Amino acid sequence: MKIKTISRSADTYVPARNTQESAMPRNLDPALHPFERAREYTKAVTATKLERMFARPFVGQLGDGHRDGVYCIAKNYKTTNQIASGSGDGIIKYWNMTSRQESLSFKAHYGMVTGLLITPRRGMLSCGDDKSIKLWSLECEDFGEEVDDLDVYRSNKSSQGLLKVFDGEHGFLGLDHHFTDDVFVTGGAAIQLWDMNRSNYVSNLSWGADNVSNVRFNKTETNILASCGSDNSIVLYDIRTNTPVQKVVTALRANDISWNPMEAFNFATGHDDHNAYLWDMRDLSKSLNIYKDHVSAVTSLDFSPTGQELVTGSYDKTIRIYRTREGHSRDIYHTKRMQRVFAVCFTTDSRYILSGSDDANVRLWRANASEKSNVKSAREQAKLNYDNKLKERYKYMPEVRRIARHRHLPIVVKKALQIKRVELESLKKREENNRRNTREGSVPRVPEKEKHIRGTAIKE
Amino acid sequence: MAPRPASETSKYARDVGKFPKKVSKAKNKRLQQGLKKVDQEYQEFVKSAEATDVLLQEEAGFLEADGPMERTMKFRQDDIVEAVDVGTANKKLDLQLTELGPYTLDFNRNGRKLLIGGKKGHVASMDWRLGKLGCELFLNETVNAVKYLHNDNFFAVAQKKYTFIYDGSGTELHRLKKHVELTLLDFLPYHFLLVSAGYSGMLRYHDVSTGALVSEIRTKLGPTQAMKQNPWNAVMHLGHGNGTVTMWTPSQKDPVVKIQSNRGPIRDLAVDREGKYMVVSGSDKRVKIWDLRKLQELDTYVIPTPARSVDISDRGLISVGWGPHVSVWKDAFKTHQDEPYMTHLLPSSKIEKIKYVPFEDVLGIGHMKGVGSMIVPGAGEANFDAMEINPYESAKQRQEQEVRTLLNKLSPDTIALDPNFIGMVDKKARNVRLNQTQIQDLEDEEKKEKERSSMNSGPSYKPEQTKLKKYLQKNNANIMDARRMRIERNLKLEEERKEKLKAKELEGEGEPDELLPALGRFA
Numbered sequence: 013m014k015i016k017t018i019s020r021s022a023d024t025y026v027p028a029r030n031t032q033e034s035a036m037p038r039n040l041d042p043a044l045h046p047f048e049r050a051r052e053y054t055k056a057v058t059a060t061k062l063e064r065m066f067a068r069p070f071v072g073q074l075g076d077g078h079r080d081g082v083y084c085i086a087k088n089y090k091t092t093n094q095i096a097s098g099s100g101d102g103i104i105k106y107w108n109m110t111s112r113q114e115s116l117s118f119k120a121h122y123g124m125v126t127g128l129l130i131t132p133r134r135g136m137l138s139c140g141d142d143k144s145i146k147l148w149s150l151e152c153e154d155f156g157e158e159v160d161d162l163d164v165y166r167s168n169k170s171s172q173g174l175l176k177v178f179d180g181e182h183g184f185l186g187l188d189h190h191f192t193d194d195v196f197v198t199g200g201a202a203i204q205l206w207d208m209n210r211s212n213y214v215s216n217l218s219w220g221a222d223n224v225s226n227v228r229f230n231k232t233e234t235n236i237l238a239s240c241g242s243d244n245s246i247v248l249y250d251i252r253t254n255t256p257v258q259k260v261v262t263a264l265r266a267n268d269i270s271w272n273p274m275e276a277f278n279f280a281t282g283h284d285d286h287n288a289y290l291w292d293m294r295d296l297s298k299s300l301n302i303y304k305d306h307v308s309a310v311t312s313l314d315f316s317p318t319g320q321e322l323v324t325g326s327y328d329k330t331i332r333i334y335r336t337r338e339g340h341s342r343d344i345y346h347t348k349r350m351q352r353v354f355a356v357c358f359t360t361d362s363r364y365i366l367s368g369s370d371d372a373n374v375r376l377w378r379a380n381a382s383e384k385s386n387v388k389s390a391r392e393q394a395k396l397n398y399d400n401k402l403k404e405r406y407k408y409m410p411e412v413r414r415i416a417r418h419r420h421l422p423i424v425v426k427k428a429l430q431i432k433r434v435e436l437e438s439l440k441k442r443e444e445n446n447r448r449n450t451r452e453g454s455v456p457r458v459p460e461k462e463k464h465i466r467g468t469a470i471k472e
Numbered sequence: 473m474a475p476r477p478a479s480e481t482s483k484y485a486r487d488v489g490k491f492p493k494k495v496s497k498a499k500n501k502r503l504q505q506g507l508k509k510v511d512q513e514y515q516e517f518v519k520s521a522e523a524t525d526v527l528l529q530e531e532a533g534f535l536e537a538d539g540p541m542e543r544t545m546k547f548r549q550d551d552i553v554e555a556v557d558v559g560t561a562n563k564k565l566d567l568q569l570t571e572l573g574p575y576t577l578d579f580n581r582n583g584r585k586l587l588i589g590g591k592k593g594h595v596a597s598m599d600w601r602l603g604k605l606g607c608e609l610f611l612n613e614t615v616n617a618v619k620y621l622h623n624d625n626f627f628a629v630a631q632k633k634y635t636f637i638y639d640g641s642g643t644e645l646h647r648l649k650k651h652v653e654l655t656l657l658d659f660l661p662y663h664f665l666l667v668s669a670g671y672s673g674m675l676r677y678h679d680v681s682t683g684a685l686v687s688e689i690r691t692k693l694g695p696t697q698a699m700k701q702n703p704w705n706a707v708m709h710l711g712h713g714n715g716t717v718t719m720w721t722p723s724q725k726d727p728v729v730k731i732q733s734n735r736g737p738i739r740d741l742a743v744d745r746e747g748k749y750m751v752v753s754g755s756d757k758r759v760k761i762w763d764l765r766k767l768q769e770l771d772t773y774v775i776p777t778p779a780r781s782v783d784i785s786d787r788g789l790i791s792v793g794w795g796p797h798v799s800v801w802k803d804a805f806k807t808h809q810d811e812p813y814m815t816h817l818l819p820s821s822k823i824e825k826i827k828y829v830p831f832e833d834v835l836g837i838g839h840m841k842g843v844g845s846m847i848v849p850g851a852g853e854a855n856f857d858a859m860e861i862n863p864y865e866s867a868k869q870r871q872e873q874e875v876r877t878l879l880n881k882l883s884p885d886t887i888a889l890d891p892n893f894i895g896m897v898d899k900k901a902r903n904v905r906l907n908q909t910q911i912q913d914l915e916d917e918e919k920k921e922k923e924r925s926s927m928n929s930g931p932s933y934k935p936e937q938t939k940l941k942k943y944l945q946k947n948n949a950n951i952m953d954a955r956r957m958r959i960e961r962n963l964k965l966e967e968e969r970k971e972k973l974k975a976k977e978l979e980g981e982g983e984p985d986e987l988l989p990a991l992g993r994f995a
Contacts, residue, residue: 013547017533017560017833017849024529025864034866036858037529040521041483043746043786044857046704047662048486049894050886058879406895 056406059399060415067381069345071364074107074374075114082368084128085355086136089191089231092361096136097374098125104138106150109359109376116155118148118173127187127198134208135175139184139198145206147176178211180204186226191234195251199224203239205251217249219256219471228269232276236293240266244466246281248293260296261466262289268312272336274319282310285464286432288324290336298462303334305341307428314357316379323365323379325353328425331367333379344419345377484521486514487892532787533833533849535814545799545812552847563834565600565845572610574824575838578627580620581661582856582863583830587627588843589618595629597640600845607642619657621666621680622877623870628666630654635668637680650685651676656699660706663882665722667708669696675708677722677884686884687722698740702764704747705891706882711738717752717762722884729767729889733760744784747891749805751790753779759792761804771808773801783835785828785851789813791835793823798837800848816846831856831863940966 027034042048080100088094093109102121105114121140128138136148149155155172186199194208197217203224204213218224222243230236235252246266247259264284272278278300282288288310290301308328315322315336322334329350332341351370358365358379365377378385388396406412421429447455497504535552537544553561569575572590579586586600593611595618598604606624617630625640628648635651636644654670664681673694677686691710698711707728708720715734718727734754741752743764750762755778761771773792781793790801802813818839825838831853835846856863865873886894897904902911940963944956 013538013542013551013555014534014536015552015555015849016531016535017556017847018530018831018852018854019557019559020530020863021559022864026866034864034869036862037855038524038859039528039853039855039857040524041855041857042486043483044853044860046745047706047882047886047891049892050882051662051880053886053894054880054882409895 052402053406053409055399056402056409056412057415059403060412063382063399063403064415064418065382066384069343069377069381070347071376071378072112074109074112074366074376075105077371077373078103078105080372081351081354081370082372082374083354084125085357085366085368085374086128086130087357087360087366088130089132089360092359094130095357095359095366095374096128096130097355097368098128098138099368099372100124102140102142104128104136104148106136107374109364112376116148116150116173120146120148123183126183126185129187129189129196131189131194131196131208132192133194137187137189137196139180139187141183143180143183145178145180145184145187145198146174147178147208149173149175178206178213180213185224186239188227188229188237190229190251191231193234197227197229197237197251199227199239199241203227203247203249205254215254217251217254217256219247219259220245225265226268228271228279230271230276230279231273232271238269238271238279238293240269240281246291246296248296256471258296258468258470260291260468263464263466267310270313270315270322272315272319273317280313280315280322282313282324282326283464284309286310286326287464288313288322288334289464296465296468298459298465300461301337302339302461303332303341304339305332305344306330307425307432311352311354312356316358316362317360318362321358321362321379323356323358325356325367325369327352328428329353329369329422330425331356331365331377333365343381344421345381346422346425347375348422349373350375482518482522484518528855530854532854533851535849543811545815547814549816549846552849556847556849560833560847563601563832563845564847565836565843567843569594569842573842574822574840575843576615576618576825577827577836577838577843578619579827579829579836580624581622581830582861582865583832584863585620585624586836586843587618587620588838589615589629591615595638597624597627597642606640607638609638609642616655616670617657619659619666621659622661622664623874626680628657628659630657630668630670646683648678650688651678656696658699658701658708660701660887662877662880663706663884663887664878665706665884667699667701669699669710671695675699675710675720679884681878681881689720689722689725691718691720691727693718697738700741700743702743702747702750703745704743705889706887707889709741709743709750711741711752711754713737715754715756717741717750719889721887721889723887731762731767733762733769734758739778740781742782742784742790744788744805745786749784749788751782751784751792753782753792753794759790761790771804773804775799780823781826783826783828785835785848786830786853787851789828789848789851791826791828791848793826793837796821796823796839798823798826798835798846800835800851802850814846814848818844828852830861 025035078099082097082099084098086096095109096104096106098104102119102123102125104118104120104125106116108115120138121142123141125138125140130136134147135150137145139145182201184198184200187196189196196206198204198206201223202216202218205215205217206213220243222241224239224241227237227239235250237249238246240246242265244265245259245261248257250257262283266281266283268282270280277293278290279293280288280290286306286308288303289299291299306326306328308326310324310326313322313324320336322336324332329346329352331345331353333343334341349371353367353369355368356365363379365379367375535544553564569590572592572594574591576589577586584599585597587597589595591614593613593615595609595611595615597606611631614632615629618627620627626637628635628637633652635648635654637646639645651668653672654668656669658667660667664679665686666678666680668676673691673696675689675691679686693712695713696710697713700709702709710718710720715732715736715738717731717733717738719729720727733752734756736755739753739755741750743750748764750764751759752762753759757775757778759773759775759779759782760769763770775792775794777795779792779794783791788805790804792799796818798816799812800814801809803809822840823837824840827836828851829836833847833849833851835848837844837846862869940959943959
């Protein structure tokens with residue numbers, strides 16, 4: 013008789029001392045792990061629920077904010093924690109996001125600050141309605157005395173920290189700096205190119221007569237810039253030839269432009285028709301993508317440094333985040349106190365979003381609503397990765413999708429969304445009726461991505 | 473989403489035979505890339521899972537005969553106990569409990585604890601290897617079935633009328649008022665469902681984590697004779713008095729499968745851990761083996777007296793308890809065996825219940841005069857997965873495991889014949905079968921239908937029954953008298969007349985008169 017039975021020794025499995033870890037032998041045979049799919053699915057549902065439960069996108073506001081609406085935010089590309097903001101009463105502030113306190117503030121302009129940026133080398137540049145562009149120092153040795161908050165608002169003509177003033181012929185709208193060279197561009201009644209070392213502008217790039225409301229340099233293909241104007245046009249310029257290159261006119265006005273930092277030829281524009289559009293600068297006859305969901309004009313937008321996401325601020329008092337390849341937002345941020353949003357941007361580490369709104373506050377949000385900012389242990393990280401994989405795997409299941417998509421919306425926005433849906437539907441129905449009752453082919457079908465385009469032009 | 477098998481021989485391969493080997497070229501480039509990536513990941517997974525085989529620490533047992541003159545079925549338990557190591561020999565159990573038998577028994581999920589239930593009211597929970605008694609109850613009431621819940625801290629006992637839940641120390645926690653007069657209990661550990669059946673022919677699912685009665689199903693097949701779960705898909709297999717075996721899920725009111733297995737009442741049944749085979753014993757002295765994937769009968773074994781209890785071990789050994797005998801069959805799923813692998817006799821007793829100990833080479837036997845065990849080399853799974861069920865878990869680990877399993881409790885809706893249906897495309901669904909326009913047409917039609925029905929909606933009346941029919945229903949005895957015959961004849965005539973009328977109507981509808989009514993009379 014040959015015989016053998018299972019004889020496990022408890023010594024191998026039970027720890028001798030209670031400080032020892034007990035052995036955890038694994039056997040991956042699927043027979044020992046029934047209901048694989050159902051268990052994974054249950055875990056995916058739980059993970060999705062937890063993600064929504066822990067979604068706390070709002071981090072806080074910066075300092076005490078401004079005293080008037082915040083209309084521009086500029087990031088410092090050299091750091092991850094410094095930003096500047098400008099408000100309607102002509103004050104500009106430089107913030108440290110780590111302490112969430114302001115480090116500097118200047119009374120920069122009479123009237124609104126319409127453009128603000130941090131130059132690569134020299135300091136902060138601001139422009140306003142008062143026909144001037146001012147360069148401000150960010151170095152502490154340039155400041156003699158401490159100035160408190162009240163002093164800034166008192167209009168004593170202190171010129172502390174002011175390095176240079178450029179005088180213009182008209183009020184400015186929009187300002188942007190070349191990524192490397194000492195050149196910047198301003199919008200307004202005309203689009204003008206300035207050299208930092210000259211006191212007057214170098215060239216006028218205007219094409220057409222209307223106001224230019226915003227200008228943006230391409231940060232990768234650095235000699236290209238784009239502008240949008242009140243004649244509903246988006247114009248591309250090349251500063252090597254000092255000329256505009258091409259133009260597209262859309263149905264409604266574009267308010268802001270953002271270049272994709274990873275795909276240098278793509279840019280997005282936020283329009284008054286509640287949508288944002290993604291364009292390929294090589295072919296402006298149709299847009300690449302449409303970002304829908306807002307219920308009012310998109311006033312500002314910014315690509316994340318990864319180029320994978322886009323944040324938009326809107327007149328409907330909400331912020332939405334889109335994945336670049338998708339047409340609908342993945343998240344919506346709002347608070348009861350946030351008013352019309354006029355400036356949004358990603359921080360340079362793409363983990364946070366800043367928003368400036370009419371209620372004079374600069375708000376800091378997480379780009380990922382449920383992400384914790386702390387350093388994670390390896391075990392925690394492994395669990396997060398596993399959960400993400402599960403969510404990815406089961407994202408099409410109705411329950412998971414429902415939970416993942418659920419958002420609380422302000423009643424105004426929700427109502428507006430419903431009304432908008434009905435309106436769009438009836439417009440569509442009317443068009444269909446029209447098509448049915450006219451000669452075939454007389455009402456051609458226009459693709460959604462071309463509908464908003466009125467015309468394109470290329471400068472000879 | 474669903475991966476394709478790398479090599480069909482690997483035990484780690486999933487969804488074998490469900491997918492074509494070569495993926496047809498998807499139109500979308502990104503989709504194509506994604507499919508390729510999923511495929512690669514899957515291949516890699518199978519490979520790395522196969523590589524973990526070398527890390528398995530234990531080896532399965534075996535029993536072999538020396539030369540052609542020896543037969544393994546002739547080995548007696550005494551000889552085996554002498555031959556095996558001390559650790560295994562200690563697992564031979566023999567409790568003489570002649571007073572309150574016959575005894576049924578249950579092991580907890582990791583096989584450490586034994587729960588016995590004497591018909592006359594003796595219930596005891598114990599660590600059977602250490603011989604440490606957890607609790608002992610004398611209920612002075614019939615005990616029909618005992619069952620451990622998710623761990624050894626709770627067990628359910630089906631008593632004369634109600635079913636009770638006790639904790640590890642024997643304190644009565646709940647009286648389940650809905651579960652009356654039960655003979656059979658089972659527990660679905662991943663769904664936390666206590667399943668019960670009994671004299672009434674009702675099948676009840678009770679969620680023990682929330683205390684809610686999940687489902688109550690009328691089997692309509694009389695008292696349930698046998699009940700076991702399919703551990704692979706949590707479908708309940710029920711055996712009935714007319715020899716059928718039915719399979720049930722909590723979400724459906726009808727059985728998902730109904731098999732006529734034996735001629736005569738089913739005595740007991742068992743399903744193997746991968747849900748591939750089922751063994752059914754009936755009062756017709758036959759033990760039948762069924763392939764659950766094809767729902768086909770594989771084999772039949774005839775035994776001298778009807779088998780009271782059957783069980784399948786983790787490694788596919790079938791044990792059958794009949795009269796005072798236990799026979800164990802090996803490799804019976806592969807080929808027909810001429811003789812059993814092992815046999816065991818309990819003189820002057822009668823087997824009530826046999827059950828394999830999880831992760832051990834031991835078979836627990838509950839019989840008329842107590843509880844015993846039998847060493848069956850090669851029965852148990854040698855390598856356990858400590859993340860799933862751990863026989864050596866500490867109290868802390870048990871607590872953590874309890875929380876974890878509760879968090880991952882599966883919904884009763886996930887029980888289906890194919891446990892992997894989640895996340896798959898339902899090919900019968902309308903939006904998969906049809907294209908957009910067809911769906912639109914169907915929806916329009918449904919809308920119209922709804923409108924139509926709402927237009928002429930009134931209170932619905934039952935069609936009036938004729939007096940003749942009523943009489944027949946009332947006096948449905950098998951007595952034929954003159955009146956009954958007359959009534960039946962009249963009824964038949966009336967029905968024929970009605971049918972004729974109907975046919976005439978239909979004819980009128982079907983063929984429109986070609987010659988209009990004015991000329992029709994000349995035709």
